[in-house]
Amino acid sequence: MYYYELIPFGGRLYNTYTFKSNNPLAVGQRVIVNLRNKLTSALVYKQSEEIPNVKIKEIEFILDEKPLIDANHIKFIEKTAEDLLIPISEIVKMMFPSTSNDLFRIRIVPLNPMVGFDKPIFLNDYFRKFKNKSEARKKLKNLIDSNLVELESYTKKQRTNKKSVYIGLNKNLDGVPNISKTADKLINYLRINGVVSLEEIYSKNIIKKSSSTIDTLFKHKVIVEKNLKNTKTISNTVDLTDEQEKAVENIKKFKDKPHLLYGVTGSGKTEVFFDIAQPLLERGKKVLILVPEISLTPQMFTRIKKRFASYKVITYHSNLKPKERLNNWYDLVNGEMDVLIGTRSSIWMPIKDLEMIIIDEQHDDSFYQDEQVIYDTMRVSEIRKEIEDLNLVFASATPRLNELIKAKNGDYYLQKLEKRYLTKMPDVEVIDMKKEKKVSWLFSKKTLVNIKEILDQQNKVIIFTPTRGHSNYVLCTDCGHVFKCDDCDVSLTYHKSEEKLECHYCGKDYQIPQKCEKCGGYNLQTRGYGTERVVNEMVKFFPSTEVLRVDRTVINSFDDLKKTFKRFYDKGPKIIVGTKMITKGLDISDLKLVVIMDSDRYSYFPDYRSYETTASLIMQVAGRAGRKGSGKVLIQTFNPEDEIFHAIKNHDYNLIAKKEFAKREKYGYPPFSNLILIMLKDKDKNKLEQKAQIIKNEFKNLNININGPIDPLIKKIKGEYRKQLIIKQKDISKKDLLTIQKKYDNDMKLFLNPPTTFL
Template sequence: MYHYYEIAVFGTYTYNTYTYKSTNQLTPGQRVLVDFRNQQKIGIILSETSEKPYNVKEIELLLDEKPLISQKHIELIKEASIKFLMPISEIAKIVFPPISSDRTRIKIIPKSPLAPIEKTIFINEFYKKFKTKKEANKKLKQLLENHIVSLELYYKRKIEKKDRYISLNLDLNQLLEQKVSQAGMNIINFLQENNGCVIEKELYQNNIIKPGSTALKTLIKKGIISYTDYKKETPFKVSLTEKQKEILEKILYSNKNIELLYGVTGSGKTEIFFEAMESYFKNEKKVMILLPEISLTPQLISRINNRFPDKKIGVYHSGISPAEKIKTWYEAVNGEIDILVGARSAVWIPLKNLGLVIADEEHDQSFYQFDQLSYDAIEVIYLRSKIEDIKVILSSATPTIREMKNAFEGKINLHKLQERVFTQMPDIEIIDIKKEEKVSWIFTKKVIKEISKTLSNNKKVLIFSPTKGYANYLICTNCGEIIKCKHCDISLTYHKHTKKLKCHYCGYETNVPPVCPKCGSPTLQSRGYGTERVVNEILRFFPSRKVVRIDREIIKTHEDLENAFNEIKKEEPMIIVGTKMITKGLDISDIKLVIVLDSDRYLSFPEYTSFEHTASLLIQVAGRSGRREKGKVIIQTFKSGEDFFDAVKNHDYDKIIDLELSNRKKFNYPPFSQLIIFLFSNEDKNKAYKEAFDFYEEINDLFDNSIEILEPTEPLIPKLRGLYRYQVIIKDNINDQEKLMEIIKEYGKKCYIYVNPPTTLL
């Protein structure tokens, strides 16, 4: 007798499930090996179904003895597929860890003397004994059914070394008498920041020193530090203010699952998280913390270790290896992890006994995935909260317009923290570039004076520039030709240090031409500026001062970022120049002055979210100033008289929200409507347009012109990576997305789909 199952087959980019059969009674949530179009694929059983009137293939192998995901997670897969209009095969795949043949393999274990193998082997070795995999799987299935062998999904487990603690033996006065290297001082400073005692591996996790460094041995030899069995039994706790206690009580005892914590930078939101987490731990629940950037994880993990020294922490993001991801995934599913910290992809992990999800900096666009599989991690949290009955805390100093609308309508709870704990909010000064005296075409005289004053007081200055590189583009002053990428319809960025022109979209790189490629004139000029040019300019005024540059051109790896952050944590005056990277969770206590250059750039984008995102960006950058004592922020602009800058100057994000909600409602943009972008691309421009137009007509016919659908148009960048592009946009509320998916299935990989993306500049 056969049992029939609906299976989502991983990596097939299919919207449908497929029916397979088995003589065994299986359970939804188990993974299996199946023959899909003559290829061996892994799939997940989503449900049992009835017998089909057509020929159904048999399941080749059962990979999991018991389901690794529950019925609730299966429901999440199904609902997320409909919500994001994504193939169910791909949504199902990302719920599981990355599958790599050399790291995750099936082991065949002999259980009887009748087994054709004497010892445990990997399935690939077993396949070598047969002409085809099909023949091998048939034999293996017989062996399994007769209990002659068993299968085990193997993944490399690291041998966990016993934690060794390092403690600081000398006080500050004694340390001043010691001669210590810079690497040694980094260790000492980290110990002082963590109550004089840390686990040794924290030094490597936080990139304080590299494995194999002699600095640790030298300090031990000098008696400055020593190994100890000491373990912090008493967590490092901070007493909450009355306002924080009030918010915590409301969060813990409210009848809603979604809580929005709207608090200014430095208001102590993290301490509220920690107290809420403790409450869930008492009820034997697990916690997931999501961050927009992996750069934020080390400093948060350090704080969590101090607050919850007895809890097991798991980390999951793109900066760790596939082997580490697999290890963390299985530990999470088996209930071995108490606190899971990760970037957006961690939102899918079926963490056992999950009770609380915290999304810090919920406004950040990094929570939205654009590549291939498009989804919004915050919306996934909403789905999980509903399906699994999980408490959620969304936190930001600049919440999204969407969440604020939900709060105003009573769908979620809103909690406000309007004052910093340790200091006051920084003063913000708006400088009109048209009126102020300039010392260069980038800096006003006033800005240079403020920088000099701050450095003289041994404090740090942070300068924010919207772009990297030396200049935004090269232009021929004779004919007006702008040098563009040959693969993309976008200007190349000029990098003076390498004397190269680079495309920051496709990675194309070329030398600077000696003459204009159009008219042959040698009169090429650079226009605009990025971080490289800002650094060059600032060194003209402060040649002897330390300047640290942070952007994607300099910071290429997670390790690079950690090294840069450790450098700017040093207590010495310096100038930090960076792009958007420096706006995210950078908590350096001695940053006294923040300068924002070219603030109009983001505000002028042809984008319906530009107002919201620019306000959020400026307020987040401003929040880096004066974390321990009152700081100052200077914003340079050509539009100083606008209401927008008045709101930013007064830290009045509420005004920004009111203005933006009014505009969005007036023009029917999200969150008052749904915005879905279908992006078609092809090497042939006419084919790209035809595919987009055919799709547009099909949707119009399907909905009988009852919803607003915009005709195919070129996006802001009409050509990207050698492909011409056209987009079709739905700007309306669709009650039946499954109806829409019927058409989408026909187009498959022909178009990319973005549901309510945070930006339309795709």
């Protein structure tokens, strides 16, 4: 007998489980075990050093003939579990495709007519036939042991049968008569993408599988089969500017630390990625590119394909169909791809021969996962870099201060791009809404005149409007003053039912002010409006112009977003009104004006990073303007004197960083101290309070300085009350945190340095 430590897939388990097997197994193989009377898949983690003195169950079935991951991946599981306080079972779950699929896809293949069935059947169907599951298992085990049946992983079978056929254009179409519309579509696709697999053509719906077009085109030798190995080509290379060249050289040369590629919007960061990736890809190594949102994957895909036409680029995100996801997973684990583009969860993918990770738009909050399993992608990538000796690049025009400080301290290399390619940065004008003549209470006259001018020139306008948040702030419309906490430098939140203002950082309460504490005026208002209102006004002012709206209310799916984005790129005058969803990645050549509404709402959001995120957000939206030729940005605000606008006008993110660093250091926030937020929930208000006290005491007993419990911004969600505990401490023992987290795993959620306390 052989004894192994296994990690089950999922179930928030912090420990391994010992099982035995008749046959020797290899670390990294997947097996199926009976855990708490349920068939569960699990990963062979290591051979048991000592055999515990209890009854040990036998492994039921072996899923993989050979392990699919290696020793580095095992180390990665250990390190991330320890560093990010994640249950190991959740880590393996993120690394492998859905296990319910695996169970579902296992088939029992009869090898002998005695068995009673003559065609393969799925494991689940077999079990369904029995009332007594453990008897069913015993019987199946006997059948396997006596070689009457064997198990087969259906997915594996599918894959080995699948031989990818790649096609490309053979010649131009002179002399080939009567090209159908579908053929035309395919030919165009091949023109742009070079050599492509048939699967890609079917999965992208370029042509239906049932169509005879491909056969016809083969017959006329318009398309030919290409051998991928011999046809790797690179096209559309660009001549890098000096600063781009320097960044490329440095990143290629130094691999011992991560690089922060800090380049203004439109400075060609993507071109830099391609030049660093090229030599790796030519050596058969793999590159992982992370983007903050699914909506950015198609754009990145198209750009990479333009340059590396014959390389295999795959994507991995939650919007893929289960089958496509599974196929892509097998491709990456077997090294049958070159570039993987994915959202944050791709950081867990056990890619074979991975040599570089690029995290694009790294400032984006979506890189911090705050539900189910909580992790910061940047931290995970650092751990991965160490273990696998990878080249790691973080890129942004407005880097997160957490990483910027490391670049300044020399923990990372800093690569700067300070100029846009061929054009200059857009002109930024700050509009003082206190003084400026208004057309409605939303718009200044100047804003409308500018919009009209751009539309008359047949160009496009983006009107960025913050999300309809839950936060209200109190504003003096005489002087623009916003009420803030004495101790925390964050704005106070208006609580209507309790008739008070509250600071969500220290929990301090304030009375509702009758007048402005700064100018003495009585015109205090709570503020807030959303995209819908802006759209209505625009339609009123410009009845003949197309107005598009982008926010969570109107965009419900990836397809909606793709369709809307596509309309942005159609030539002609348009007004696009949207929330944060429109701030990323757009590269529209006739977009000449960006209007930023209600910019004060973000800056006074009661959050420790609100200054940083506001600056970053505005600079990113502003960066969409005038990427080809000239562009303009108008910012409407009641606080034009705020230093933030001075920095934005000069495209000077460093100024923001400098000011923020000083503040964070003073108040003890990341990156100068750890911020740990513990969220508790309960339907019963009193129980919640008790729970909070018990957990608070646990931390206190370990000499951890803990504050709270305080009410989070949203006190009740889905019928459950919420409370927060907050720890701000420079050095903190992960071991201590883990002890408490394990003990109260069902009761609390622990966020390590979250990008926001608005959780």
